[in-house]
Amino acid sequence: MSKRNVSRRQFLNYTLTGVGGFMAAGMLMPMVRFAVDPVLAGGSESDFVATKQKIKDLSTEPTRVDFSFTQVDGWYESEVTNTAWVYKTKDGKIVALSPICKHLGCTVDWGGDKEHPEQFFCPCHYGRYTKDGMNVKGTPPISPLDVFTTKEKDGILYLGQRKPHGEA
Numbered sequence: 001m002s003k004r005n006v007s008r009r010q011f012l013n014y015t016l017t018g019v020g021g022f023m024a025a026g027m028l029m030p031m032v033r034f035a036v037d038p039v040l041a042g043g044s045e046s047d048f049v050a051t052k053q054k055i056k057d058l059s060t061e062p063t064r065v066d067f068s069f070t071q072v073d074g075w076y077e078s079e080v081t082n083t084a085w086v087y088k089t090k091d092g093k094i095v096a097l098s099p100i101c102k103h104l105g106c107t108v109d110w111g112g113d114k115e116h117p118e119q120f121f122c123p124c125h126y127g128r129y130t131k132d133g134m135n136v137k138g139t140p141p142i143s144p145l146d147v148f149t150t151k152e153k154d155g156i157l158y159l160g161q162r163k164p165h166g167e168a
């Protein structure tokens with residue numbers, strides 16, 4: 001039976017490689033998980049939040065709908081309040097727009113500018129959006145308002161994730 005001797009140098013190499021690999025895996029795993037987790041987590045029922053808005057009360061005029069939900073961020077839980085501008089199109093489709101201005105994040109208001117009563121208006125730098133959320137050329141915002149996904153259940157409006165215009 002042959003007996004293999006491991007030199008001090010080899011032993012040190014094996015040990016350092018093992019410990020280094022273990023430490024690298026320990027650092028990389030949370031990063032990989034953080035990057036991949038949202039991709040793997042599909043949309044679910046819990047992505048929608050119930051509002052107090054009855055579907056039958058919606059009209060073609062945008063209505064401000066406030067809603068709140070519990071947000072879990074790691075170990076921290078907080079109650080978040082959010083807002084959407086919601087209306088029905090002429091063919092009955094529900095549109096829910098984010099009120100966050102795409103210029104620098106102020107809050108837009110429906111009909112806030114007397115000269116353009118049929119548009120969303122951002123008072124911070126006079127940004128304007130048409131009723132469907134498209135930014136008006138020549139005003140500061142360079143992209144349309146985000147859109148919430150919507151769902152109806154028992155006559156109540158549910159709002160889901162906020163997505164860029166055209167993706168909801």
Ligand code: FES
Nearest residue numbers: 101103104122127
């Ligand atoms: S933040 Fe809305 S126009 Fe500037």
